[in-house]
Amino acid sequence: MTEPATFVIVGGGLAAAKGAEALRQEGFDGTIVLIGREPHLPYERPPLSKGYLQGDDERDTIFVHDADWYRDHAIDVRTGAEATALDPAAHEVTLSSGERLRYDKLLLATGAVPRRLNVPGGERVLYLRTVDDSDRLRATLSSARKVAVIGAGWIGLEAAAAARNAGADVTVIEQEHQPLLGALGPELGAVFADLHRDNGVDLRLGARLAEVTDTGVRLADGTHADADAVIAGVGAVPDTALAAAAGLEIDNGVKVTADLRTSDPDIYAAGDVANAYHPRHRHHIRVEHWANALNQPAVAARAMLGRDASYEEPPYFYTDQYDLGMEYLGHVPPGTTYEVAIRGDVGRREFIAFWLGEDDRVLAAMNVNIWDQGDHLKALVLSGAPVDRKALTDPDVPLGHLVR
Structure with a gap:
């Protein structure tokens, strides 16, 4: 194929950085523009709830590449620039500055956003998705004596472990009868329940949050858990706003084929936002895990260059707690x-x-x-x-x- 002049990548995480890297590795020598909403260079998210949150990892270690790498590979990185509109017919993306940027191929790597709590006092809750969130939570854990965590999924449990390691008393509130029930089932969920109880966590299962108060949280059964800080880890939703407004097919994320092509032939998606057809399982799979953000962009890059490509890796994730x-x-x-x-x-x-x-x-x-x-x-x-x-x-x- 005749290589297009400009490829645009929308997103500021691992998938975006790996997309740019893969395009250069595949020999694309045209213009690459990477648009990141945050003021930081693209970074990896797993350390934000693990080593970086607990002070074991230095800040520099979370970034996929340093500024010199992007310069040396002629990647035009626009940090602090939000893509506000996407026009597939005109092949243009509009930035928050008002600039309209034309593209020949575009990769969506917009990731996911935390699901928010809709309860009285919810504005007091801390969430964990960005490096700024992690910095804020890290500072909070340095002084908090009591912490309440809403949700016993991966983020909630990792945040609970970080809070315990920081010396806080921790209460975890989970509406299911075991942690990680949807991910692991009851038998393995019980392993993580025992792990946290053995490390001094007050684990309240089958409990529902009613309100965040000035002094902690009130549950639906009327009981109260004291807390200096409240952290929510109740899941995430794919960030499909830009894609949906552009008329792309949305189904639990941006729906893509095995080569990560969206319903528009010149737009692709990878990472947390992509609901990708998996040839082995013969259905679409969307998982919010590091491995997809790491590996899918190479497939997308090959497909964007007109080469045969198919993402067939099995889902993979990991955790470190205590x-x-x-x-x-x-x-x-x-x-x-x-x-x-x-x-x-x-x-x-x-x-x-x-x-x-x-x-x-x-x-x-x-x-x-x-x-x-x-x-x-x-x-x-x-x-x-x-x-x-x-x-x-x-x-x-x-x-x-x-x-x-």
């Missing part, structure tokens, strides 16, 4: 009948969990404080072959022997 490190690989579609098989010692939090479908195929696997097995776990998930359950749960049988 002395527990975990990696999860695979996908269990909602409504799937499955059983969980365990290899190792759950009580010691050193184990591997396998989600097995009705035909004994490994749908997903999670390693907890057991390392150097990632390649075998990925091979088991990708093989699609039935496994011997007895051998799968026997630590004396090497996982490599089970891969077909």
Whole structure:
């Protein structure tokens, strides 16, 4: 193909930076303009609720590239510039400055935004999505004696662990009967419930928030939890406003094909905002995880250059809480009948969990404080072959022997 003159990337996170990087690696020598709403260069978000929040990681480590890299690769980075309108027919994006920027191909990497609490006093709540949010929360945790966390998902639990490590008394309020119920199910959710209770967290399950007060939070049952600070981690929603206003197809995010093309042939999407068709699973998947933001942009870049490309990586995410490190690989579609098989010692939090479908195929696997097995776990998930359950749960049988 004749390479277009200008590619525009809308977004300021990992997916945006990796999109620019991949285009240059694929040999595109035209103009690349990256438009980021925040005043910072593109950065990674996982450290914001982990090492950076707890003071273990320096600020410089969160950025995907430094300013010199963008200059050396001729990437025109517009920080603090918001894309306010997108006109697919004219191939133009309008910036907050009023500038209208023409593009030949465009990559949407607008990510997701935190779901907000709609309760009295909700304006007092802290959220965690941006580096500025993390800085604000970090400063708060340096002096807060009591912290309430609303939501026991990944962000909520990581924030709770950070608050406990900072010395605060922590109360976690979760409306489900286990943490991480939607992500892991009740059996593995209980592992994280025990982890936080063992670290001194007051975990209130099956509880609903009614109000944020001057001195903490009031629950629907009338009880009150004292808190100097309230943090909400109740999920996120894809940032589709720009795409929706432009008439792109929206369905739990910006709907894209396996090569990350939207309903407009010259616009692509990657990362948290993209609901991508997965050839292996034969349906669309949108997950708000680091691995998609890391790996999808290379596929999008190839497709933007007219080359064959398809995103087929299994979903992957990880967490670090207290002395527990975990990696999860695979996908269990909602409504799937499955059983969980365990290899190792759950009580010691050193184990591997396998989600097995009705035909004994490994749908997903999670390693907890057991390392150097990632390649075998990925091979088991990708093989699609039935496994011997007895051998799968026997630590004396090497996982490599089970891969077909």
